[in-house]
Amino acid sequence: MSNNLLPKRKGILFVLSSPSGAGKSTVYQALKKTEQFAFSISCTTRPPRTGETDGIDYHFLSEKDFAEKVAAGDFLEHAKVHRHRYGTLATPVIETLRSGRDMLMDIDTAGADSIRNHPSQEIREALADIFLLPPSLEELERRLLSRGTESPEDLATRLKNAEEETARWQRYRYVVPNRSVEENIAAIRAIFFAERCIATRYPSNSFNHLIQGK
Numbered sequence: 001m002s003n004n005l006l007p008k009r010k011g012i013l014f015v016l017s018s019p020s021g022a023g024k025s026t027v028y029q030a031l032k033k034t035e036q037f038a039f040s041i042s043c044t045t046r047p048p049r050t051g052e053t054d055g056i057d058y059h060f061l062s063e064k065d066f067a068e069k070v071a072a073g074d075f076l077e078h079a080k081v082h083r084h085r086y087g088t089l090a091t092p093v094i095e096t097l098r099s100g101r102d103m104l105m106d107i108d109t110a111g112a113d114s115i116r117n118h119p120s121q122e123i124r125e126a127l128a129d130i131f132l133l134p135p136s137l138e139e140l141e142r143r144l145l146s147r148g149t150e151s152p153e154d155l156a157t158r159l160k161n162a163e164e165e166t167a168r169w170q171r172y173r174y175v176v177p178n179r180s181v182e183e184n185i186a187a188i189r190a191i192f193f194a195e196r197c198i199a200t201r202y203p204s205n206s207f208n209h210l211i212q213g214k
Ligand code: 5GP
Pocket: 017, 018, 019, 020, 042, 043, 046, 077, 078, 079, 081, 082, 086, 087, 088, 106, 107, 108, 110, 111, 112
């Protein structure tokens, strides 16, 4: 949908969670190419994987730098995922939403919990959270093994986390069953479309020009 057809509103904070290996990265990369979003770049203490660039894929931080940002209150949310720390910087998110742009972020279920329960009403109201279910756990294990990017220890942690994360699907507003990549993308795009049509997201004078006598 062209945003030009609708009056200005506050940005929507789309959160997409899914266990690793469920195809979330593929979906995320595809959405990145076509959707008009600001994408959040998280901070992490995890070492970069081959092909990942600092400042593009993540801000790769030392434990000390990460802890300093936590202490300074720089994070909108932060969590420990698979033995490493991950966090979303608050300022870019708040600035983006206030400017009327929508944001998409890929965070774990603990991070989504923090945003759902965030003290700021502005943040809570901006949230539209989506859980992409994994395929069967056997398929998940097969995918993670064939990816070959994790140590056996990390693989076991990721599988255990996948089960625990999937058990939290009911906390989300949307749950998307895992089908083909194309179907997953189509389902998520339909959610974007619907969220952008929610009447309460628009200021009350938004459609005065369409109402007789106004
Ligand atoms: P990966 O190490 O594979 O890039 O990401 C591992 C997990 O960390 C993913 O499930 C992803 O959703 C989560 N993650 C990435 N960035 C953040 C963040 O800023 N906050 C939280 N809570 N989780 C994140």
